[in-house]
């Protein structure tokens with residue numbers, strides 16, 4: 229058996245070996261390390277690398293490459309999109325809309341904007357985590373400037389209907405931002421035909437390196453962001469700073485690989501997800517967080533009513549999974565996302581998130597199923613008094 233069975237792809241994925249090899253050659257002292265802003269030949273070569281990587285990412289998203297701005301990851305893209313668009317449009321109105329089940333990078337940006345005097349409507353999800361479209365229609369106002377709803381939820385895998393949500397935003401002249409950190413490179417995203425104005429993505433959730441992400445900004449009137457950073461003239465001053473050429477090239481290759489094998493990756497993940505769910509759904513007291521119909525199959529989040537998640541996670545080792553949100557693993561608070569879905573504290577606290585992808589094998593899933601069944605049994609024996 230492997231010493232670690234890694235089933236925490238929603239926190240970060242392994243780097244594809246082809247991407248790792250490209251990174252290695254570009255970081256070599258003899259590689260192309262020049263600053264792409266420089267006008268000398270080495271700089272021009274570096275700029276050409278950036279240009280072709282950007283074309284690959286644009287191809288994956290079917291968008292104009294000029295709409296892409298590089299950032300350090302989806303956290304920064306979310307901050308730039310939301311705070312940047314809200315501030316740019318503040319003279320028109322100060323009403324914004326999002327959901328409490330968004331990633332912290334979105335939730336906490338909106339909370340910061342509330343402290344700046346913006347008025348934020350938090351739309352509660354249905355019990356499966358999805359947005360009820362009529363709630364959005366009722367909440368949107370003449371002074372609404374921005375709506376931010378994620379594509380695939382990082383805790384439950386639930387997929388929001390961004391085409392429908394975006395159509396309502398277009399109709400009401402509000403910008404629509406999508407956090408696509410979990411879906412980019414995994415689900416088809418056709419920006420030429422989707423009513424999306426701003427879209428965040430990050431390389432390390434799609435087999436690329438950590439530390440590089442992008443924000444797509446549509447070329448439409450009224451769609452613009454105020455910068456968060458000030459410095460050189462790079463990236464039309466929307467996000468200045470020397471471009472990390474090796475990371476961008478690696479992101480570009482990860483995007484081109486994702487596009488080339490998206491259908492194959494999806495089939496692989498769906499088969500694994502099916503196997504995993506069939507293996508654990510029969511355990512007494514297991515409930516799925518989210519639903520089976522609208523879920524990205526690479527994330528499976530399950531609760532079990534009488535077993536504590538943190539203990540179960542440790543009992544599963546060396547299978548690596550998450551409880552609640554990985555970003556909150558320092559505290560024992562029940563997941564705010566699962567609480568928003570109406571799960572009580574005990575159920576939310578017992579949640580285990582399995583997430584997997586391109587490099588996961590059938591054996592990994594079999595190991596996880598066995599470990600989950602054995603772990604539940606052992607913890608129930610140890611603490612029978614918690615049983616309902």
Ligand SMILES: *Cc1c(COP(=O)(O)O)cnc(C)c1O
Pocket residue numbers: 238239300301302303304306331333378380381382407408409410430431432433441
């Ligand atoms: C991982 C993640 C982020 C943060 O991305 P980083 O690149 O780590 O900053 C934001 N939103 C979602 C939905 C994510 O899954």
